Amino acid sequence: MNTESHKHDRYNARQAEARWQKIWAERGIFATRNDDPRPKYYVLEMFPYPSGRIHMGHVRNYTMGDVLARYMRAKGYNVLHPMGWDAFGMPAENAAMDRKVHPKSWTYDNIATMKKQLQSMGLSLDWTREFATCDPGYYKHQQKMFIDFLKAGLVAREYRKVNWDPVDQTVLANEQVIDGRGWRSGAPVEQRELHQWVFKISDYSQELLDALDRLDRWPEKVRLMQRNWIGRSEGLLIRFALDPATAPGGQTELEVFTTRHDTLFGARFMAIAPDHPLAQAQAKRDPRLAAFIADCKRIGTAQAAIDTAEKMGFDTGIKAIHPFDGEWKLPVYVANFILMEYGTGAIFGCPAHDQRDLDFANKYGLGNTPVVCPPGQEATTFAITDIAYDGDGTMINSRFLDGMTVAQAKEEVARRLEGARRPPRGAETAPRPVAERRINYRLRDWGISRQRYWGCPIPIIHCERCGIVPVPEKDLPVTLPEDVTFDKPGNPLDRHPTWKHVACPQCGNPARRETDTMDTFVDSSWYFARFTDPWNEEAPTTPAIANAWMPVNQYIGGIEHAILHLLYSRFFTRAMRKCGHIGMDEPFDGLFTQGMVVHETYRAKNGEWVEPAAVRIEVDGERRRAVLAATGEPIDIGPIEKMSKSKKNTVDPDDIIAAYGADTARWFMLSDSPPDRDVIWTEEGVQGAWRFVQRLWRLIGVIADIQPPAAPPPAFADRALAVRKAAHRALAHVSEDIEKLRFNRCVAHIYEFANALSDAIGSTATTVAPDLAWALREAADILVRLFHPMMPHLAEECWAALGHSTLVAAEAWPTLEPQLLVEADITLPVQVNGKKRADVVVPRSAPPAEIEAAVLALDAVKKALAGRSPKKVIVVPQRIVNVVA
RNA sequence: GCGGACGUGGCGGAACGGUAGACGCAUGGGACUUAAAAUCCCUUGGGAGCAAUCCCGUGAGGGUUCGAAUCCCUCCGUCCGCACCA
Numbered sequence: 001m002n003t004e005s006h007k008h009d010r011y012n013a014r015q016a017e018a019r020w021q022k023i024w025a026e027r028g029i030f031a032t033r034n035d036d037p038r039p040k041y042y043v044l045e046m047f048p049y050p051s052g053r054i055h056m057g058h059v060r061n062y063t064m065g066d067v068l069a070r071y072m073r074a075k076g077y078n079v080l081h082p083m084g085w086d087a088f089g090m091p092a093e094n095a096a097m098d099r100k101v102h103p104k105s106w107t108y109d110n111i112a113t114m115k116k117q118l119q120s121m122g123l124s125l126d127w128t129r130e131f132a133t134c135d136p137g138y139y140k141h142q143q144k145m146f147i148d149f150l151k152a153g154l155v156a157r158e159y160r161k162v163n164w165d166p167v168d169q170t171v172l173a174n175e176q177v178i179d180g181r182g183w184r185s186g187a188p189v190e191q192r193e194l195h196q197w198v199f200k201i202s203d204y205s206q207e208l209l210d211a212l213d214r215l216d217r218w219p220e221k222v223r224l225m226q227r228n229w230i231g232r233s234e235g236l237l238i239r240f241a242l243d244p245a246t247a248p249g250g251q252t253e254l255e256v257f258t259t260r261h262d263t264l265f266g267a268r269f270m271a272i273a274p275d276h277p278l279a280q281a282q283a284k285r286d287p288r289l290a291a292f293i294a295d296c297k298r299i300g301t302a303q304a305a306i307d308t309a310e311k312m313g314f315d316t317g318i319k320a321i322h323p324f325d326g327e328w329k330l331p332v333y334v335a336n337f338i339l340m341e342y343g344t345g346a347i348f349g350c351p352a353h354d355q356r357d358l359d360f361a362n363k364y365g366l367g368n369t370p371v372v373c374p375p376g377q378e379a380t381t382f383a384i385t386d387i388a389y390d391g392d393g394t395m396i397n398s399r400f401l402d403g404m405t406v407a408q409a410k411e412e413v414a415r416r417l418e419g420a421r422r423p424p425r426g427a428e429t430a431p432r433p434v435a436e437r438r439i440n441y442r443l444r445d446w447g448i449s450r451q452r453y454w455g456c457p458i459p460i461i462h463c464e465r466c467g468i469v470p471v472p473e474k475d476l477p478v479t480l481p482e483d484v485t486f487d488k489p490g491n492p493l494d495r496h497p498t499w500k501h502v503a504c505p506q507c508g509n510p511a512r513r514e515t516d517t518m519d520t521f522v523d524s525s526w527y528f529a530r531f532t533d534p535w536n537e538e539a540p541t542t543p544a545i546a547n548a549w550m551p552v553n554q555y556i557g558g559i560e561h562a563i564l565h566l567l568y569s570r571f572f573t574r575a576m577r578k579c580g581h582i583g584m585d586e587p588f589d590g591l592f593t594q595g596m597v598v599h600e601t602y603r604a605k606n607g608e609w610v611e612p613a614a615v616r617i618e619v620d621g622e623r624r625r626a627v628l629a630a631t632g633e634p635i636d637i638g639p640i641e642k643m644s645k646s647k648k649n650t651v652d653p654d655d656i657i658a659a660y661g662a663d664t665a666r667w668f669m670l671s672d673s674p675p676d677r678d679v680i681w682t683e684e685g686v687q688g689a690w691r692f693v694q695r696l697w698r699l700i701g702v703i704a705d706i707q708p709p710a711a712p713p714p715a716f717a718d719r720a721l722a723v724r725k726a727a728h729r730a731l732a733h734v735s736e737d738i739e740k741l742r743f744n745r746c747v748a749h750i751y752e753f754a755n756a757l758s759d760a761i762g763s764t765a766t767t768v769a770p771d772l773a774w775a776l777r778e779a780a781d782i783l784v785r786l787f788h789p790m791m792p793h794l795a796e797e798c799w800a801a802l803g804h805s806t807l808v809a810a811e812a813w814p815t816l817e818p819q820l821l822v823e824a825d826i827t828l829p830v831q832v833n834g835k836k837r838a839d840v841v842v843p844r845s846a847p848p849a850e851i852e853a854a855v856l857a858l859d860a861v862k863k864a865l866a867g868r869s870p871k872k873v874i875v876v877p878q879r880i881v882n883v884v885a
Numbered sequence: 886g887c888g889g890a891c892g893u894g895g896c897g898g899a900a901c902g903g904u905a906g907a908c909g910c911a912u913g914g915g916a917c918u919u920a921a922a923a924u925c926c927c928u929u930g931g932g933a934g935c936a937a938u939c940c941c942g943u944g945a946g947g948g949u950u951c952g953a954a955u956c957c958c959u960c961c962g963u964c965c966g967c968a969c970c971a
Contacts, residue, residue: 010923049971089971162969173969221889225966228888303967307886337886341968356886443968450969520971559965562889596965624895624911642964672897672909678964680897684910691923692909698924744898748908755908758925829904834952836904874951880903884951 011697013661017793021122029810030124032080034545041077042549043069044528046557047084050110051091054117056597056643056681059653060669064594064743065556066123070789071738074813080549082531083125085111085132088520090173092454096486103454107134117654121662122792129534133523140477141540142522143459147470148579154200160447161301164192168489171451174302191297196449197458201571205230205441208570217590222562229563231442235259236414238435239422243319243329248281252425254320257343257440262409263350265398266371268361270320270332271313271347273340282316289314289334296336311360312336323417323434335360341444358388371398372406446568448519453484453492455517463504463511472505491515524565525572528552529582540581547583559593592741595678599649601638602626609648610635640680651681663791664690670743670790693794699754700780700798702761708777709770719760720771726756727779728820734786750787782814830855831882832864848875855881
């Protein structure tokens, strides 16, 4: 190569990236050995669903993980950075129905495509550990663990409500219910109860709650969301007697759970869930109630739909008797907003102090009695109309509770009702207390049954004689039959002619396979453990190896998984521990939730969405307008939204990588926006990143041409020292920013460093003083290693241009010389009454009195004080001085 | 509806309770070029002033503090989750 030529060449990303990816793969430098003695570091990004092609959200997620993985490798850790596929799920079946492709081939084809795309990003992944959750070699172990959990008492069967499409005769997911109707049939959905398998996550409610306090490397917001989701509440279970003259036969009492027993004298009504046994019993003798209950079931099962539906009630005619007054009778309503799944499925309504109860009472003319008087309000005049009062105060209108605080009243009610007795019922022998203190959790057991084909079969056989029989371990995995059809809705496993018919493993009589498959959240609840030894064919994990790698040091994924996936994984890890598959409770030591990739939307005059690739943006002065690139037709620029196929505001990573290279895409994904916030994809931003790639290449080329002295010079003059300081300052900042996952600041510091180097070179021709030449070479070596985690291909190319024969991917992180960060003098801003008026330069170690004297001597301060003496001078060491006039 | 977050120049954003606007993008001006592209240099929150400098500014309104983008209260707006989307 001609010595002068390369710095004038443009950096050819496409050619260089393919070359380095090949070299990395050939040398296997990202394959991680389990027997490596160095300290471990496990970095994991949430594995993708193989939907077809990767999107920019994947690029962002996997780039962040890759930066950390490459950095930790350079810091001397044995890094585990694997990748796999969350491959079961509904879209494969939808594709089968829409396009007549088999879910299996659709899924594996997608995996092949997406793997190629991920590889073109230059991620430092250990592909030797790759698996898909739809591999029988993976789900075999999941079936084994299902049976382990069953034996350990962690699995149960329960009746659960599902969305039922009466036309398609199939179960619908919540997302398949649109405005209460089935997405394909358009028929109004019904709630239907099915006998389903559940994991007993609620056994761990308290433990999952308590352990959140120790997850100090998780975002506080995620811990808070999980806390609220688990929803621990301390309250009272109260048994209201029913007026025998009004209750259906056999019904003598109604149990309610409440946390507001202090408001018992404000009760105006009782409300029970439509599927409460008392409601069902009454419906048998009241057809109008039966019709009302049927109406309630048309809302579907989604919580948001139930909560936002209009509150409706039906007076059953049944009366409940107030526990403190045998003459006080409360009407019992069936109400559509009461859930059988929470508490006892029944409440007493206190309209004055609960907004939902108030809305309900106002609608049905039930009135309200305020029983808690807010501080500053007069008990005789305090009244409630539209806004319930749920704060603290003094008890009023409450007989023996009057004058107490809310807390005292709760205690008094609990004490009295605990001591009162109800006669025994049925087989009971002893009288029972009217109320008992209870701790209730909102968290429900995890329903895992799905009436679908493309999921992990539940390894159970139903035998009329033996009942529920687990599939023997030697018969695992229970694999999915491949000869299935998707020409009609419903579960192909259920209508398969032979698959479900088997002999009972215990008695040998004809029996039936379970045709439900598992929720795909099960698949993703232990994949992180499987990555530690995916080669073990005998067991889900090799505990010694899993325990050495786990927990994941840094887990990175979307905030949308803040509750379900992460909570299920925390439960599953505990369940695996109980069954001996792993030795810890918490799977993820550090968690980071990254933001989405969003883009402007474009709409043609005819209302159709237009993809960004077809749009040309024209800027004239301050104004931006969009036209259709092909025809020049004007296009409306719409709001910036999450990239989605429906609005066509997506950008294909393949196109970006082909045009600019992976490094440019990676760099832009890390620039500007803080990683936990949304990032806006813009063409200008990508071009800026691409220009910086070229600029770094030129900068390194210039420095590579400067011949440094063989030995470090004995002393550095100002210019050389400034270069060294800039380099080590950047090193300190970038290291800290990567460790704290503040990639946007990391990018800014690299820009600053590159700017400083450009300035230092300035107009310098070929002759450079030896000290500066040495400093520039040191700085270039540091710079390349600093940006390597973000732009690994460019870094390799630059590293080679600087004359190194090693791979920068295998190089150690530069060593910081801390003395270069210390300045002798510091500049402190000087405020007068909180407004900045001047700067003062003082020695770093100057005592406060000396700083104060220097500040008061400043012209700007004298002028601001106008001859008066200051009231106070506040000196904050190393930061600021404020003069209070 | 319930739970959680976010809101700073033309734009993305920076700022242990301590100089508001680092860094990038865009804009305007200039250099180089026959020209364009690329590159390099300068400018850029608003207002007043020849200038030094001053005033106003972090969604809105209050509060705490010597000092608030940051802490507290109320309100407005946007986004995420709500148990069968992954």
